[in-house]
Amino acid sequence: MNVKDVPFTKETIERTVGEFPTPFHIYDEAAIRAKARTFTEAFAWAPGFMNYFAVKACPNPAIMSILREEGFGADCSSLPELLLSEQVGLTGEQIMFTSNDTPAEEFAQAYRLGAVINLDDITHIKTMEESCGIPELICFRYNPGDARTGNAIIGHPAEAKYGLTGDQIVSAYKIMKDKGVKRFGLHTMVASNELNGAYFVETARMLFELSIRIKEEAGVRLEFINMGGGIGIPYRPEETAVDLQQVSEGMKELYEQMIVPAGLDPLRIVFECGRMITGPYGYLVSQVRHVTQKYKQYAGLDSCMTDLMRPALYGAYHHITVLGKESLPCTQSYDVTGSLCENNDKFAIDRSLPEIEEGDYVVIHDAGAHGYAMGFNYNGKLRSAELLLAEDGSVKLIRRAETIEDLFATLDFSPRSIS
Ligand SMILES: *Cc1c(COP(=O)(O)O)cnc(C)c1O
16 A cells, blocks of 8 residues: 555657657646645744745756745755846845855855845855855854754754854854944754754754853844754655644744843744655656566666756665555555666665566655756766646646657757867
8 A cells, every 4th residue: 555645647658759758857836835835824923034045955046936926035055046036036135145155156146136144164154255245144153063962964052064063053143233234133054854843943942052152252133043944744644744833832832931021022033944844746757678687676767866966865765656556455566766777776675565566656755855956967868847737727838858858958969179
């Protein structure tokens, strides 16, 4: 028996492939909108609440526009992400620029857009000042080091390349105050794909404490805290999603205990979640090319790890549904593979599934974040299309599949030397 739902039927996919062949990524608009609303409603109490959607999770303008309509901003970490945000009509402080190892010209673009600039490093003050000057509003990313434990994907904070240390952070605010900055924010991101809601309440406690310390030691009153992203999703059927209502209530309690008595209310609360918003609502749809038995049983698909590299990169679990066979018993065990010349090109290893036949459509779940986005062209693999399952049930193309011409576009077939 399959234990994860799919928002479309085998018939819908059979109709779709007539126009848009597999493999493709398809996103469920209604579910993405519903998740965005649930998040915003859970934090209705929080002053100026906003989620800046982490563009890197699903950098498609159709998805970003949907989220803009739902009141989200965009969290960007590169120039193309900034330009995409501008293209979908996000302006000024609807854009958060949280980058690291940042080139000067990207600060200039962020400044031009009026984005909130979130500095990852104390040396970036100089880079920013030289490239665009000093903005009216500045944010710093805090790295608590040994004060917190992270998790597997992001690693231990003391080993992470991000952010300012506890020793640096207060002086950073003093420096910016002396340079004439009037408005301030504080950011952190210490976990990735974290399913324990209590972890985020602890992060809020850490940022609230630090906000009070910054007020006392630097004389700077923060306008917002940015909790970063990192809210996990239940990739495995037995896992459960983070209860946003519970996280919100835990944070509200701390806000009332810490921020209100310190005279720091109102303090805006913002997030930069990406994965949680689109991850569960994107599916990689693929067709089975070959089924074969060697020392193990294999099902070979027409997609490969260039379409979704999380299993190969992190050993991540992605649930698999064989369309039309949802209610059949999982009597077989397969390695579900792609066609790359890499033996870690496997979507699943020893996965119990119903009997698979050539031509079956296979759905790989939870591919809506860091799926298409992490794609690459190794072995000359072309990137797939992206489709939207719209609220009215229709299927729309939101990014065409790559062609060989696209792949070759940067090549020079008759190279000349540089004289
Ligand atoms: C990746 C990232 C996010 C989003 O993380 P999710 O796991 O998608 O929620 C937010 N902020 C920063 C700085 C990031 O690097």
